[in-house]
Amino acid sequence: MTKMDKKYRIRIEKCFSYQTVLLIALGIVINVIFPRLMIACSAPLYLDNIGSILVAALGGAVPGMLTAFISNYLGYFGEPSAIMFGLLTVAMAGIAAEFSERGMLRRIKGYLLLLVTLVVVGGAGGSVLGWYLYGKTVGGTIAAPYVFWLCDHGMSGFAAQFTGDLILDVTDKAITLLAVGIFLHFYSPKWRDLFPISYIYACSDKELEETHESMKVPYEGCSVYMKIIRIIVVSLIILSLFVTSFATYEFYHQVYAVNHNVFELFTYVVQTIGLEFAIIMLVLVVAGWSLYKTLKKPIDGIICQIVAFGKTDPEKWLQSEAWKNRYRVRTGDEVQVLYDSACQSEATIAQKVMSIREDESILRNLSETDQMTGILNRGSGERKIGEKIAFGQEGILCVLDCDNFKQINDTFGHAVGDKVLIAVAEKMREVSRKDDVIFRLGGDEFAMFLSGILTKENAERFFERFFDAIRTIKVAELDGYSLSVSMGAVFYQRNQKAGFDVLYRKADEMLYECKKIDGFCAKIYE
Numbered sequence: 001m002t003k004m005d006k007k008y009r010i011r012i013e014k015c016f017s018y019q020t021v022l023l024i025a026l027g028i029v030i031n032v033i034f035p036r037l038m039i040a041c042s043a044p045l046y047l048d049n050i051g052s053i054l055v056a057a058l059g060g061a062v063p064g065m066l067t068a069f070i071s072n073y074l075g076y077f078g079e080p081s082a083i084m085f086g087l088l089t090v091a092m093a094g095i096a097a098e099f100s101e102r103g104m105l106r107r108i109k110g111y112l113l114l115l116v117t118l119v120v121v122g123g124a125g126g127s128v129l130g131w132y133l134y135g136k137t138v139g140g141t142i143a144a145p146y147v148f149w150l151c152d153h154g155m156s157g158f159a160a161q162f163t164g165d166l167i168l169d170v171t172d173k174a175i176t177l178l179a180v181g182i183f184l185h186f187y188s189p190k191w192r193d194l195f196p197i198s199y200i201y202a203c204s205d206k207e208l209e210e211t212h213e214s215m216k217v218p219y220e221g222c223s224v225y226m227k228i229i230r231i232i233v234v235s236l237i238i239l240s241l242f243v244t245s246f247a248t249y250e251f252y253h254q255v256y257a258v259n260h261n262v263f264e265l266f267t268y269v270v271q272t273i274g275l276e277f278a279i280i281m282l283v284l285v286v287a288g289w290s291l292y293k294t295l296k297k298p299i300d301g302i303i304c305q306i307v308a309f310g311k312t313d314p315e316k317w318l319q320s321e322a323w324k325n326r327y328r329v330r331t332g333d334e335v336q337v338l339y340d341s342a343c344q345s346e347a348t349i350a351q352k353v354m355s356i357r358e359d360e361s362i363l364r365n366l367s368e369t370d371q372m373t374g375i376l377n378r379g380s381g382e383r384k385i386g387e388k389i390a391f392g393q394e395g396i397l398c399v400l401d402c403d404n405f406k407q408i409n410d411t412f413g414h415a416v417g418d419k420v421l422i423a424v425a426e427k428m429r430e431v432s433r434k435d436d437v438i439f440r441l442g443g444d445e446f447a448m449f450l451s452g453i454l455t456k457e458n459a460e461r462f463f464e465r466f467f468d469a470i471r472t473i474k475v476a477e478l479d480g481y482s483l484s485v486s487m488g489a490v491f492y493q494r495n496q497k498a499g500f501d502v503l504y505r506k507a508d509e510m511l512y513e514c515k516k517i518d519g520f521c522a523k524i525y526e
Contacts, residue, residue, distance in 0.1 A: 034051075072085065
């Protein structure tokens with residue numbers, strides 16, 4: 001994990017730390033107290049966003065928007081119409097968090113730009129919403145003194161109300177940002193690492209730029225953490241939008257029909273909260289489904305794939321329908337990295353298994369094959385014949401060698417003798433079948449076990465065919481020397497209780513008898 005990775009993960013963890021929860025609680029208290037103070041002092045100001053913007057500046061978008069939403073919801077109990085402005089307060093907290101994260105709240109021009117943005121969103125948007133909320137009544141807000149003065153000087157009702165609200169909102173937001181700016185300016189260096197983005201106020205411009213680019217570009221678009229945060233933020237915005245829309249409708253059509261005694265006001269509040277509770281549950285379901293699609297379902301798919309791979313032959317797995325039709329992950333985050341790693345590991349393991357099996361096959365061939373002639377060696381030949389005998393497969397065992405082979409070696413050299421042995425082995429391959437066992441016993445001696453040959457007539461026909469094949473051998477270095485072989489044989493039948501050693505001894509006796517006669521002699525043990 002790189003230094004930047006670690007810093008980023010620590011920052012995400014702080015977003016849900018107990019310090020941040022305390023910061024949110026402090027922001028809510030500030031949002032609730034300051035409007036009450038303004039009412040008590042009869043001051044024409046709201047100051048209901050100081051806590052939200054302060055939390056957003058130190059903790060980021062999620063803490064700031066949570067503070068705004070909860071504060072707005074609590075304000076409902078004192079003034080039901082406050083809930084209608086929930087979407088605006090949440091949006092302003094998100095905007096403030098973005099300004100803070102980019103380091104713009106460390107400069108006066110950043111505050112001025114944020115002031116203009118908040119006035120447009122909160123002042124203009126709130127004025128239009130209030131105009132329709134209060135039945136297009138002039139002077140329905142605390143900006144009434146400004147509105148009436150503008151009306152007296154010839155402005156229309158809506159224009160006067162809109163202008164008065166903007167004048168009030170500029171003052172309100174300017175005081176709000178002034179309070180936030182003073183706090184951040186004197187923010188203790190000891191606390192700068194407590195909250196997700198509070199460290200920004202201790203960074204140089206270069207460090208801030210590097211941090212922002214390193215965190216924003218690689219991670220924001222492809223991180224499970226960022227997806228969770230986005231889901232929370234979008235859920236808050238959707239929730240605020242629904243609450244604002246439904247509560248505005250309810251308030252506009254019902255609040256003026258309610259007699260303001262305690263019981264009826266309580267009944268109205270409970271009914272409206274019930275509606276909002278249903279909306280909250282709907283948003284939670286949507287958020288839960290998003291998390292399920294983002295995390296649980298892909299991870300379950302990866303786990304099932306790994307389990308299936310563990311139960312399947314690796315070579316067959318990549319060719320199987322389960323692999324071809326597997327659950328494919330395209331989340332673009334750490335889950336996809338895990339999925340890609342699992343797929344790559346499966347392919348690598350399968351390739352390793354196939355490579356190991358190929359190596360095993362090569363080693364087996366090396367251990368079972370006579371290196372000079374390419375046919376089986378004595379050990380593997382004896383084992384295969386033993387297996388045939390164990391399964392009761394009948395046939396004939398033939399033992400043969402080259403006549404006067406020592407003379408060939410002495411006269412023409414061992415290299416020529418090796419060529420002769422290779423040629424004999426090749427002719428043995430030509431006359432044998434796939435199920436027959438042919439191998440070299442050692443020196444110039446070879447053996448063959450021919451399945452299904454159980455009569456003397458069939459054996460003699462095979463001998464002649466083999467001898468004819470040997471006569472066709474041409475080794476240039478022999479200079480016209482005629483090569484011949486001798487062969488001893490013995491039949492094997494199921495009723496015999498004989499292993500390879502017994503059969504070999506009998507066939508070898510017949511071979512010894514053939515050596516007393518000129519070449520191309522074959523005898524069967526009787």
